[in-house]
Amino acid sequence: MSKQRIVVVGNGMVGHKFIDTIIGNDETKYEVITFSEESRLAYDRVQLSYFFSGKTAEDLALTDAAYYEENGIKFVLNDKVVDLDFDNRNVITASGRVESYDKLVLATGSYPFVPPIPGNDQEHCHVYRTIDDLEDITKSGETSKTGVVIGGGLLGLEAGNALVNLGVETHIVEFAPRLMAVQLDDGGGALLKRKIEDLGVHVHTEKATTEIVAGKTSRYRMNFADGSHLETDMIIFSAGIRPQDELARKTGIPIGERGGIVINNHCETGVEDVYAIGECALWENFIFGLVAPGYQMAKVAAAHMHGDSETEFTGADMSTKLKLLGIDVASIGEVHGKTPGAQSYTYHDEIEQVYKRLIVSADGTKMVGAVLVGDVEAYGTLLQLKLNDMNLPANPSVLILPSSGGEEAAGMGVDALPDTAAICSCFDVSKGDIKNAVAAGCCSMGELKASTKAATGCGGCSALAKQVLDSELASLGFEVKKDICEHFAYSRQELADIIRVKKIKTFSALLDDCGSGLGCEICKPAVANILAAYWNEYVLEDAHVGLQDTNDNYLGNMQKDGTYSVVPRMPGGEVTPDGLIVIGQVAKEFNLYTKVTGGARVDLFGAQLHELPTIWKKLVDAGFETGHAYGKSLRTVKSCVGNTWCRYGVKNSIGFAIDLENRYKGLRSPHKVKFGVSGCTRECAEAQGKDFGLIATDGGWNLYFGGNGGMRPRHGDLFASDLTDEQVRTYVDRIYMFYIRTADRLQRTSVWLENLEGGIEYLREVIINDSLNINAELEAEMDNNVANYQCEWKTTIESPEKLKRFKHFINSDEGDSKLAFKIIRGQRFPLAKEIEITELV
Amino acid sequence: MDMTSSNTNWTDICPINDLTPDAGICALYNEQQVAIFLCKQTNSVYAVGNFDPFGEANVLSRGIIGSTEDITYVASPLYKQRFNLATGECLDSEEHKIKTFNVRIENEQVQLKEAS
Ligand SMILES: Cc1cc2nc3c(=O)[nH]c(=O)nc-3n(C[C@H](O)[C@H](O)[C@H](O)COP(=O)(O)OP(=O)(O)OC[C@H]3O[C@@H](n4cnc5c(N)ncnc54)[C@H](O)[C@@H]3O)c2cc1C
Ligand code: HEM
Ligand code: SF4
Ligand code: SF4
Ligand code: FES
Numbered sequence: 001m002s003k004q005r006i007v008v009v010g011n012g013m014v015g016h017k018f019i020d021t022i023i024g025n026d027e028t029k030y031e032v033i034t035f036s037e038e039s040r041l042a043y044d045r046v047q048l049s050y051f052f053s054g055k056t057a058e059d060l061a062l063t064d065a066a067y068y069e070e071n072g073i074k075f076v077l078n079d080k081v082v083d084l085d086f087d088n089r090n091v092i093t094a095s096g097r098v099e100s101y102d103k104l105v106l107a108t109g110s111y112p113f114v115p116p117i118p119g120n121d122q123e124h125c126h127v128y129r130t131i132d133d134l135e136d137i138t139k140s141g142e143t144s145k146t147g148v149v150i151g152g153g154l155l156g157l158e159a160g161n162a163l164v165n166l167g168v169e170t171h172i173v174e175f176a177p178r179l180m181a182v183q184l185d186d187g188g189g190a191l192l193k194r195k196i197e198d199l200g201v202h203v204h205t206e207k208a209t210t211e212i213v214a215g216k217t218s219r220y221r222m223n224f225a226d227g228s229h230l231e232t233d234m235i236i237f238s239a240g241i242r243p244q245d246e247l248a249r250k251t252g253i254p255i256g257e258r259g260g261i262v263i264n265n266h267c268e269t270g271v272e273d274v275y276a277i278g279e280c281a282l283w284e285n286f287i288f289g290l291v292a293p294g295y296q297m298a299k300v301a302a303a304h305m306h307g308d309s310e311t312e313f314t315g316a317d318m319s320t321k322l323k324l325l326g327i328d329v330a331s332i333g334e335v336h337g338k339t340p341g342a343q344s345y346t347y348h349d350e351i352e353q354v355y356k357r358l359i360v361s362a363d364g365t366k367m368v369g370a371v372l373v374g375d376v377e378a379y380g381t382l383l384q385l386k387l388n389d390m391n392l393p394a395n396p397s398v399l400i401l402p403s404s405g406g407e408e409a410a411g412m413g414v415d416a417l418p419d420t421a422a423i424c425s426c427f428d429v430s431k432g433d434i435k436n437a438v439a440a441g442c443c444s445m446g447e448l449k450a451s452t453k454a455a456t457g458c459g460g461c462s463a464l465a466k467q468v469l470d471s472e473l474a475s476l477g478f479e480v481k482k483d484i485c486e487h488f489a490y491s492r493q494e495l496a497d498i499i500r501v502k503k504i505k506t507f508s509a510l511l512d513d514c515g516s517g518l519g520c521e522i523c524k525p526a527v528a529n530i531l532a533a534y535w536n537e538y539v540l541e542d543a544h545v546g547l548q549d550t551n552d553n554y555l556g557n558m559q560k561d562g563t564y565s566v567v568p569r570m571p572g573g574e575v576t577p578d579g580l581i582v583i584g585q586v587a588k589e590f591n592l593y594t595k596v597t598g599g600a601r602v603d604l605f606g607a608q609l610h611e612l613p614t615i616w617k618k619l620v621d622a623g624f625e626t627g628h629a630y631g632k633s634l635r636t637v638k639s640c641v642g643n644t645w646c647r648y649g650v651k652n653s654i655g656f657a658i659d660l661e662n663r664y665k666g667l668r669s670p671h672k673v674k675f676g677v678s679g680c681t682r683e684c685a686e687a688q689g690k691d692f693g694l695i696a697t698d699g700g701w702n703l704y705f706g707g708n709g710g711m712r713p714r715h716g717d718l719f720a721s722d723l724t725d726e727q728v729r730t731y732v733d734r735i736y737m738f739y740i741r742t743a744d745r746l747q748r749t750s751v752w753l754e755n756l757e758g759g760i761e762y763l764r765e766v767i768i769n770d771s772l773n774i775n776a777e778l779e780a781e782m783d784n785n786v787a788n789y790q791c792e793w794k795t796t797i798e799s800p801e802k803l804k805r806f807k808h809f810i811n812s813d814e815g816d817s818k819l820a821f822k823i824i825r826g827q828r829f830p831l832a833k834e835i836e837i838t839e840l841v
Numbered sequence: 842m843d844m845t846s847s848n849t850n851w852t853d854i855c856p857i858n859d860l861t862p863d864a865g866i867c868a869l870y871n872e873q874q875v876a877i878f879l880c881k882q883t884n885s886v887y888a889v890g891n892f893d894p895f896g897e898a899n900v901l902s903r904g905i906i907g908s909t910e911d912i913t914y915v916a917s918p919l920y921k922q923r924f925n926l927a928t929g930e931c932l933d934s935e936e937h938k939i940k941t942f943n944v945r946i947e948n949e950q951v952q953l954k955e956a957s
Contacts, residue, residue: 044936050897053897054897055894055897059894059937062936446909456933456934456935486909487908508881508882517908517909517910518880518882518883518906518907518908518913519906519907519908520905520907520908520909520916521904521905521907521916521921521923524905524907525905542861542862545861545863545864546861546862546863546864546905546906547863547905548905549905549918550900550903550904550905550918550919553864553903553918554903558900558903558918558919560896560898560919561898562896562898562899562900562903562919804859805861805866808867808899809867809868809869809874810854810855810859810866810867810868810877811854811855811868811869812868812869814869816874816899818892818898818899
């Protein structure tokens with residue numbers, strides 16, 4: 001049988017998806033040829049804006065010439081298809097090329113709509129659709145001080161962000177009364193506007209531009225219908241998209257009243273053997289301006305050509321969740337009150353700048369739509385409720401109210417979802433699919449990703465997918481595995497026991513003893529942490545260096561741009577004026593961003609790898625030690641001044657805080673540990689919010705344990721009252737080591753305590769009454785740790801061998817030339833991407 | 842360093858002793874940042890681009906080496922995406938791939954060459 005010849009017009013995201021799918025179906029059956037008007041093969045338009053944060057055209061590419069050639073796909077770039085000849089089944093291109101087809105696929109996408117404003121075609125007026133457009137915008141940006149985006153929809157805000165990144169003063173001009181008019185209601189739009197203005201972007205709503213003329217202070221002046229005007233050096237039009245249906249119009253393929261190539265459920269157009277897919281296609285009078293529905297169409301069309309007419313396109317959900325200019329925004333279902341009788345719940349927190357609105361049916365049982373700005377945590381639950389048309393809980397407001405401890409009440413629990421519930425929309429994976437995968441033996445996220453592809457696209461569904469997986473495993477009676485990773489069939493606690501009992505000193509010895517493979521980013525840092533907690537060897541010993549998490553590895557926290565923070569220890573938050581001056585001098589010399597942190601000390605940010613040793617040399621010479629801000633270890637002991645200065649103080653909280661910090665500094669543990677010491681019950685040091693908290697009373701110290709700030713705040717439980725300094729030290733020694741022995745990887749003391757069978761009572765039995773008969777051991781282990789303390793930075797700067805690693809390049813003294821900074825409030829900040837179109841989880 | 846060396850020649854980077862066992866270092870090669878890893882257990886050297894396409898920073902040399910089944914990979918120190926050290930493929934996203942380089946040890950020197 002001779003091959004079917006398929007011509008694909010347009011090699012955009014959807015055209016490429018189609019090609020990929022059809023050759024996947026059976027490459028021997030088809031001969032594919034594709035044309036693109038652009039100069040490159042398909043690239044990821046969704047991620048287009050990353051172009052401004054350093055991604056190249058190559059990074060964005062979805063495919064390359066080699067892949068096409070390997071699979072026998074012919075492609076012609078830079079050549080637009082200008083005519084179709086249905087009688088002879090030919091396509092004709094601008095360069096005069098004629099190619100015949102058996103099946104024709106139109107995947108021509110859309111083009112940006114530029115409003116017919118006089119003056120809209122000047123040199124520095126742009127659109128925002130292709131890589132070429134972005135290259136032009138960058139060029140204009142170099143000679144511009146101000147820039148305007150016309151259009152305040154999704155894309156307009158992305159374009160606005162691009163202008164911000166180019167460093168020009170940015171304005172957004174919107175014709176409608178609110179931003180993102182399609183997705184948001186008035187309240188959501190207003191809050192979004194406020195948030196964007198807080199970022200220094202000027203937003204002008206209800207402005208209709210009438211003309212663009214020469215400017216007085218800038219290159220251009222935009223005159224508005226209301227008589228006002230705005231001066232700018234460049235303009236980006238983002239006033240919506242129109243389906244690219246030029247070919248269809250010219251050749252008589254039926255199109256919709258307002259454009260778009262009409263298709264049926266198989267993506268067939270009104271002309272035989274001609275299909276249309278993606279943004280150029282009009283299905284039931286609807287254009288889908290998102291990539292996922294386009295991908296669905298591509299699959300449907302490929303299936304239909306392959307003889308499968310069961311698979312149909314039946315519409316797609318247009319709910320969206322995005323991060324625009326760093327602000328979380330989501331919209332689900334219908335939000336403009338077009339549903340008769342619909343009622344709504346609104347939660348508006350002006351302080352935290354959160355806006356949530358839930359629209360429900362007239363009888364209050366079903367969800368109609370929702371808008372979320374500033375906090376989109378509820379998106380997953382709400383989307384499932386809507387997509388599956390599930391019944392709302394009796395009191396729907398809990399769905400948008402901030403959770404107050406009882407988190408389960410707000411969520412709906414994955415068990416309530418029907419099997420048809422779409423969990424991953426990128427790869428069309430339903431709850432049923434996950435169930436089947438589990439039944440077929442899949443037990444981990446890794447296996448689930450491999451077998452279903454769920455959570456491997458935008459990643460937005462990974463938390464939900466994991467929940468479904470765990471609940472399925474649990475319902476099948478599997479014990480959810482506690483193994484730390486594939487290299488060790490043990491939990492952290494078991495590994496800690498093995499290391500302690502067998503006196504194992506290195507990772508490779510442990511691997512030989514009870515592991516397999518090379519290890520990974522999960523087990524290596526966890527084991528390094530246990531080794532450090534028991535043997536307290538220098539963490540940059542050769543045997544340990546490759547195990548450390550980034551932060552430990554270079555003795556600083558890696559920041560988002562690859563630079564490090566420098567945090568000298570200031571026990572109890574106490575620092576001499578001379579010490580402070582040295583910190584100031586170092587910060588100034590190396591141009592480090594300087595901040596007083598919530599941990600009561602001074603952090604310096606933005607140090608490059610090769611600068612760290614010099615910086616620390618100066619600090620160590622001035623008497624400072626490392627603050628271990630990088631380790632899972634003791635952070636800070638926060639304290640008030642107590643009875644040394646305070647009128648109310650009953651004990652010397654600052655003196656005791658410094659003692660404690662010096663005793664436990666550097667100690668590695670399953671998670672970071674913080675202390676607080678207050679000089680009286682007024683509790684100025686917020687000690688109850690720390691892992692270990694001490695509050696002075698007339699009778700002595702009250703010791704609290706298991707407090708926690710962070711994501712889920714918790715007050716510590718009162719462990720014992722009226723203790724002497726010595727008793728506090730003994731109890732803390734024991735509790736601390738007991739925690740280190742038995743906690744899970746990355747388990748905070750609060751969670752450890754909550755999971756400890758018998759709770760605080762049991763802990764008292766062990767620690768005060770020695771019910772397990774281990775206190776002598778625990779104390780000896782702690783004493784060993786305290787005796788072996790070293791300032792890791794001091795050791796490092798004294799070792800030329802170790803310092804070799806603190807260079808960006810092993811073979812050059814240069815630094816990382818890619819680093820870029822901007823000055824805000826007189827200090828240096830990384831010039832980083834602010835916008836993330838989809839979040840990587 | 843010889844910046845004019847053509848892509849077909851091996852270029853000396855540093856003595857083998859400059860590599861840290863089971864960890865990475867970064868080298869400057871033909872104006873590119875290259876992360877070089879020495880895996881002691883399998884006695885192999887790997888070289889890949891230093892740029893992390895997710896975090897968008899030059900940091901991969903500072904990641905942790907790991908393995909899953911037969912694949913040896915580096916996990917980015919920023920957001921932990923894993924890259925196959927032999928092929929440059931990202932294990933967590935099909936769409937991302939980093940560059941690889943040919944690397945060998947010759948006369949106690951680590952040498953690099955563009956992958957063909
Ligand atoms: C900045 C930006 C951000 C976006 N963000 C998101 C997002 O977060 N989520 C989301 O779901 N979607 C997003 N989108 C939309 C998404 O990119 C589109 O839905 C998707 O690209 C549509 O794919 P397509 O193949 O239909 O069209 P396109 O990708 O536009 O491809 C069509 C191609 O056909 C070519 N062509 C047209 N006519 C001809 C002809 N006659 N001859 C030859 N070639 C021709 C065009 O030059 C083009 O290369 C975004 C779009 C932009 C611009
Ligand atoms: C890479 C990620 C992180 C970085 C770079 C970071 C950085 C910091 C820094 C520099 C401080 C000041 C501490 C000091 O002076 O020692 C701090 C404090 C704090 N961090 Fe983090 N942190 C990170 C992750 C987290 C996470 C995930 C949580 C919550 C679970 C958290 C909770 C806190 C809290 C509550 C404080 C205040 C401490 C106090 O007041 O005692 N941090 N963080
Ligand atoms: S906790 Fe008490 S002692 Fe400490 S500062 Fe507050 S009032 Fe003074
Ligand atoms: S709260 Fe902590 S983790 Fe979050 S941005 Fe601030 S420092 Fe980073
Ligand atoms: S929804 Fe699953 S990866 Fe995007």
